[in-house]
Amino acid sequence: MPAKEVCSICGCNLHRSGEYATPTVAGRSHATEHHFVAERFFGRSTNRRGTKREGGFSSCPFGYEGKMAVYCYECPEELLHNPILLPEDVKNFSKLVRKRGYDEGEKPEHRVQIAGRIKLLHEIIEAGLKQLISNHSSMPI
Numbered sequence: 001m002p003a004k005e006v007c008s009i010c011g012c013n014l015h016r017s018g019e020y021a022t023p024t025v026a027g028r029s030h031a032t033e034h035h036f037v038a039e040r041f042f043g044r045s046t047n048r049r050g051t052k053r054e055g056g057f058s059s060c061p062f063g064y065e066g067k068m069a070v071y072c073y074e075c076p077e078e079l080l081h082n083p084i085l086l087p088e089d090v091k092n093f094s095k096l097v098r099k100r101g102y103d104e105g106e107k108p109e110h111r112v113q114i115a116g117r118i119k120l121l122h123e124i125i126e127a128g129l130k131q132l133i134s135n136h137s138s139m140p141i
Contacts, residue, residue, distance in 0.1 A: 036064040056115035
């Protein structure tokens with residue numbers, strides 16, 4: 001019997017019954033794979049196969065190109081694809097973008113600045129996660 005699949009984020013039991021994305025418990029817990037680093041960052045698109053666009057990265061700066069994890073439908077579609085950035089968050093992120101030199105007056109032909117902003121956002125998430133974990137080291141994770 002195959003091992004039971006669970007969501008990489010919330011840990012719910014997953015299934016592959018065919019009710020993907022329906023507004024039911026079964027639809028919300030349907031297994032889906034999600035790239036750690038989006039294919040679009042390399043100029044590829046899984047829903048426009050064969051179409052190549054300029055990507056932000058020629059190679060993965062994180063070492064995870066093409067690698068995926070398994071999640072429930074809900075976690076990537078409602079959590080990962082829709083981060084909450086409030087006005088103050090955007091203002092502070094913009095300050096960091098400018099300090100790092102990833103801002104733009106006019107869009108250049110190259111995509112160096114957007115690649116920098118993508119890496120910066122990951123750096124912020126990584127630092128925040130480490131900080132929250134260390135602040136709550138006495139709490140089980």
